[in-house]
Amino acid sequence: MLSFLLLILIYTGLYAILALGQNIITGVTGMLSLCQAGFFAIGAYVTAILTVSYGVSFWLTIPLAGLFAAAAGALVGLPTLRLKGDYLAIATLGFGEIIRNVILNWDSLTRGPMGINGIPMPTIFGMTINPYKKWGFLLLVWVFVTIFYLLLKRLTRSRMGRALEAIKEDEIAAYAMGINTTRYKVWAFMVGAFVAGCAGSLQAAFTLSVTPNTYTFMVSVMVLCMVVLGGMGNHIAVIFGALIIQLAAEFPRLLGISSTVPPQFKQIVFGLILVLMMIYRPQGILGRKRVNYDQLTGTLEQESLLLRVRRIIRIGVKR
Amino acid sequence: MGSISEFFQHFLNGLTLGGIYALIALGYTMVYGILKFINFAHGEILMIGAYSGLFLFDYFRGDLPYGPLLMIVFFVAMLISMVISAVLGMSIEKIAYKPLRKATRLAPLLSAIGVSFILSNLAAFFWGTKSRKFDYPFDNTAYKIGDVAITPHQILILVVSFLMMVALKLYIDRTRMGKAMRATSLDQDVAALMGINVNQVISLTFAIGSALAATAGILIALDFKVYPTMGAMAGLKAFVAAVVGGIGNITGAMIGGILLGLLETFGVAVLGIPQGLKDTIAFGVLILILLVKPEGLLGKAEREKV
Amino acid sequence: MSLLYTTQLTRAFGGVIAVSDVDFAVEKHSITGLIGPNGAGKTTLFNNITGMDVPTSGKVFFKDEEITGMPAHSISRLGIARTFQNIRLFKEMSVLENVMIGRHFKTGKSMTSGRLLNAVRSYISMKGEEKAIYDTSREWLEFFNLDKFRNESARNLPYGSQRELEIARAMATEPELLFLDEPAAGMNPQETDRLMATIRRIREQGVTVLLIEHDMKLVMNICEQITVLNYGKKIASGNPLEIRENPLVIEAYLGKEE
Numbered sequence: 001m002l003s004f005l006l007l008i009l010i011y012t013g014l015y016a017i018l019a020l021g022q023n024i025i026t027g028v029t030g031m032l033s034l035c036q037a038g039f040f041a042i043g044a045y046v047t048a049i050l051t052v053s054y055g056v057s058f059w060l061t062i063p064l065a066g067l068f069a070a071a072a073g074a075l076v077g078l079p080t081l082r083l084k085g086d087y088l089a090i091a092t093l094g095f096g097e098i099i100r101n102v103i104l105n106w107d108s109l110t111r112g113p114m115g116i117n118g119i120p121m122p123t124i125f126g127m128t129i130n131p132y133k134k135w136g137f138l139l140l141v142w143v144f145v146t147i148f149y150l151l152l153k154r155l156t157r158s159r160m161g162r163a164l165e166a167i168k169e170d171e172i173a174a175y176a177m178g179i180n181t182t183r184y185k186v187w188a189f190m191v192g193a194f195v196a197g198c199a200g201s202l203q204a205a206f207t208l209s210v211t212p213n214t215y216t217f218m219v220s221v222m223v224l225c226m227v228v229l230g231g232m233g234n235h236i237a238v239i240f241g242a243l244i245i246q247l248a249a250e251f252p253r254l255l256g257i258s259s260t261v262p263p264q265f266k267q268i269v270f271g272l273i274l275v276l277m278m279i280y281r282p283q284g285i286l287g288r289k290r291v292n293y294d295q296l297t298g299t300l301e302q303e304s305l306l307l308r309v310r311r312i313i314r315i316g317v318k319r
Numbered sequence: 320m321g322s323i324s325e326f327f328q329h330f331l332n333g334l335t336l337g338g339i340y341a342l343i344a345l346g347y348t349m350v351y352g353i354l355k356f357i358n359f360a361h362g363e364i365l366m367i368g369a370y371s372g373l374f375l376f377d378y379f380r381g382d383l384p385y386g387p388l389l390m391i392v393f394f395v396a397m398l399i400s401m402v403i404s405a406v407l408g409m410s411i412e413k414i415a416y417k418p419l420r421k422a423t424r425l426a427p428l429l430s431a432i433g434v435s436f437i438l439s440n441l442a443a444f445f446w447g448t449k450s451r452k453f454d455y456p457f458d459n460t461a462y463k464i465g466d467v468a469i470t471p472h473q474i475l476i477l478v479v480s481f482l483m484m485v486a487l488k489l490y491i492d493r494t495r496m497g498k499a500m501r502a503t504s505l506d507q508d509v510a511a512l513m514g515i516n517v518n519q520v521i522s523l524t525f526a527i528g529s530a531l532a533a534t535a536g537i538l539i540a541l542d543f544k545v546y547p548t549m550g551a552m553a554g555l556k557a558f559v560a561a562v563v564g565g566i567g568n569i570t571g572a573m574i575g576g577i578l579l580g581l582l583e584t585f586g587v588a589v590l591g592i593p594q595g596l597k598d599t600i601a602f603g604v605l606i607l608i609l610l611v612k613p614e615g616l617l618g619k620a621e622r623e624k625v
Numbered sequence: 626m627s628l629l630y631t632t633q634l635t636r637a638f639g640g641v642i643a644v645s646d647v648d649f650a651v652e653k654h655s656i657t658g659l660i661g662p663n664g665a666g667k668t669t670l671f672n673n674i675t676g677m678d679v680p681t682s683g684k685v686f687f688k689d690e691e692i693t694g695m696p697a698h699s700i701s702r703l704g705i706a707r708t709f710q711n712i713r714l715f716k717e718m719s720v721l722e723n724v725m726i727g728r729h730f731k732t733g734k735s736m737t738s739g740r741l742l743n744a745v746r747s748y749i750s751m752k753g754e755e756k757a758i759y760d761t762s763r764e765w766l767e768f769f770n771l772d773k774f775r776n777e778s779a780r781n782l783p784y785g786s787q788r789e790l791e792i793a794r795a796m797a798t799e800p801e802l803l804f805l806d807e808p809a810a811g812m813n814p815q816e817t818d819r820l821m822a823t824i825r826r827i828r829e830q831g832v833t834v835l836l837i838e839h840d841m842k843l844v845m846n847i848c849e850q851i852t853v854l855n856y857g858k859k860i861a862s863g864n865p866l867e868i869r870e871n872p873l874v875i876e877a878y879l880g881k882e883e
Contacts, residue, residue, distance in 0.1 A: 030425065034432075086355075086428055091609060095606070097598065098602050267436050268437050270433070271435070275415050
């Protein structure tokens with residue numbers, strides 16, 4: 001039971017990272033992308049291929065997975081620049097399917113439908129992080145959730161973040177305000193994809209094998225649900241959304257009633273969440289939190305976590 | 320087999336495939352024309368149409384042998400399932416889209432994704448995930464015209480889809496309600512001021528689109544069986560067809576559908592694209608057309624008013 | 626030489642010629658009005674100059690440099706800012722954030738040296754770049770008397786203030802030339818009076834103003850130069866007195882309205 005709970009929390013973490021990425025694309029910039037599963041897949045396969053076939057260290061493959069996914073994100077972003085919401089959704093959906101199709105058919109690299117097995121367990125300082133024991137991995141995944149959360153939160157209250165939000169609010173006005181909307185939209189895609197790629201890398205190291213069937217459209221929809229449920233544009237809400245969706249998806253098993261609840265149950269719940277949230281609470285459970293710039297500029301020292309960390313380190317050195 | 324007849328064979332196969340895409344694409348395009356949003360659940364309406372067609376046909380046919388009577392039974396089943404799908408389509412619009420008409424553009428789209436998920440999983444829950452065979456209502460032995468083989472099923476597809484398209488085109492171009500639909504798609508507010516019942520027009524649009532989807536679903540099912548996710552890929556490709564033709568444009572959807580059918584068939588047969596990547600062709604075409612001519616072949620470039 | 630001028634600018638939409646062979650100029654430090662009946666092509670002309678739309682033929686020059694067909698974001702960087710006929714604010718964002726976005730590219734430039742380092746630094750603290758954006762934005766809000774609203778959502782502002790906020794946002798880009806598309810539309814007389822005073826204050830900042838307006842009182846009051854369009858063609862241009870007496874204008878426009 002504990003082990004299952006840990007499993008859920010690990011997956012919550014992985015999905016939270018995916019959702020944070022999706023949030024940049026959809027929540028902040030307002031572009032409906034249905035490709036997160038594709039970026040996730042690319043990240044996982046980059047790690048799988050590099051560690052298994054080339055013996056590259058897992059840690060090195062995380063940023064590489066992110067970069068490959070980001071490149072794919074640019075590839076999706078570029079042709080879709082001119083597209084409005086609905087077209088974009090379909091184009092990205094198609095792109096996600098193309099990615100999966102290519103993985104399925106590129107046997108020499110990806111071993112097709114068989115997938116890649118025998119991904120080595122990651123080690124740190126001579127210790128192995130054994131996925132079967134879960135605790136270590138739980139920590140690893142949530143460290144990444146925290147890192148991405150802090151980075152992306154900071155990003156959205158920067159000049160770039162404001163530009164992205166302006167694009168969501170009114171693209172034409174943003175364009176007239178000197179914002180290169182095209183470039184920023186591609187950036188948003190690349191950031192979202194990078195984050196998803198890193199999640200893929202972690203997932204590969206956790207499951208120790210990758211198969212194309214893991215990265216279906218269903219994953220993209222789940223991630224989207226998390227963002228919508230939590231609150232578009234709000235990073236902490238999105239992580240919260242990931243937790244709720246994971247619990248909703250797994251609660252039959254948590255309660256030990258999985259034999260009586262049909263497997264379709266969770267998908268139907270996701271569908272209902274999307275419809276009901278749109279009708280009754282489109283801003284999500286937590287909604288968007290506005291940045292308080294007055295406070296931010298006034299009480300900077302307390303505000304910035306990184307600064308606080310730096311001060312603590314400095315104090316430590318003095319002693 | 321000579322290369323000419325080979326060409327005709329592929330052409331015929333592509334045309335029938337395209338006819339089905341066109342039928343589905345019409346639903347997307349009509350809804351888009353009026354509400355400016357993509358009905359993601361359209362593929363699932365097709366699936367429900369196919370299931371109801373299957374159940375009705377199996378129920379009515381009894382032990383009837385091949386013959387005119389069985390064909391009549393088949394068409395009656397098709398007609399009823401068209402009605403069922405139409406009602407379903409209208410209800411979905413009322414429940415899941417109508418409250419969102421004034422919301423952001425993202426909202427109905429997300430809601431539609433939700434509806435599509437609900438429908439396909441409900442189908443899987445009630446009817447299982449195994450695919451079911453939809454028996455031909457006729458002996459499907461191919462006729463030979465020279466070296467070209469044509470099955471009765473293909474003839475059925477060509478005839479039905481052709482008739483439906485002509486009927487739809489006439490309806491929209493010639494009738495009062497058709498005119499109201501065109502007016503609504505141009506400007507909803509003004510149409511309402513002119514005394515057009517916009518809600519009624521929208522309902523009717525969903526009804527027609529859904530009925531066409533049910534037809535397409537049954538036609539597909541004869542060859543490819545019935546299963547809960549059958550609508551997803553067919554729907555996606557038909558959407559591509561609608562975009563290729565110019566979304567919102569009815570003639571465009573027909574041309575786009577046929578074009579996509581031909582492209583897929585010839586892509587695999589002539590260009591040697593592996594079967595496994597066949598589905599990729601449609602998306603490649605989509606991305607290409609969006610890059611080169613985003614408004615589609617017959618669509619008008621949409622300019623946002625500044 | 627004029628700050629901005631067009632030569633034989635034409636924009637056709639299919640068979641409809643919205644702007645036809647227009648030679649149009651805005652003098653430095655002036656307040657210039659662009660008037661004409663509805664559908665005369667005023668906004669189309671605006672859009673073609675500001676890069677929201679690309680002319681079919683003809684050229685646009687700003688500070689003697691050709692800017693025809695440049696993307697809007699580049700044109701706004703050169704120093705042309707604009708507002709929109711149907712207010713286009715970032716509605717869900719705060720009033721302050723709206724103006725901060727106006728500062729977008731102003732700080733971008735200072736980043737050219739050591740861009741990455743600067744980005745990292747501004748990432749860690751709100752000092753430096755972000756603080757500068759914040760401070761300047763507050764100054765612009767003060768200028769328009771909107772600072773008290775700064776933490777409100779833009780959509781919650783009264784109508785007249787929304788128009789002012791749009792101008793404030795445009796001014797935050799520190800333009801040399803400001804385009805106002807029907808700034809007084811929907812305003813009551815008091816708001817219009819306040820707007821006139823504001824436009825004069827903007828000009829005192831050394832900014833050239835070009836405005837499209839239907840409110841003849843406002844146009845005749847504050848514009849030094851007026852250009853009149855009708856059916857996409859320029860039919861007159863001159864000072865308010867000349868325009869008022871121009872028979873073509875009276876026939877096309879004033880005659881019908883007053």
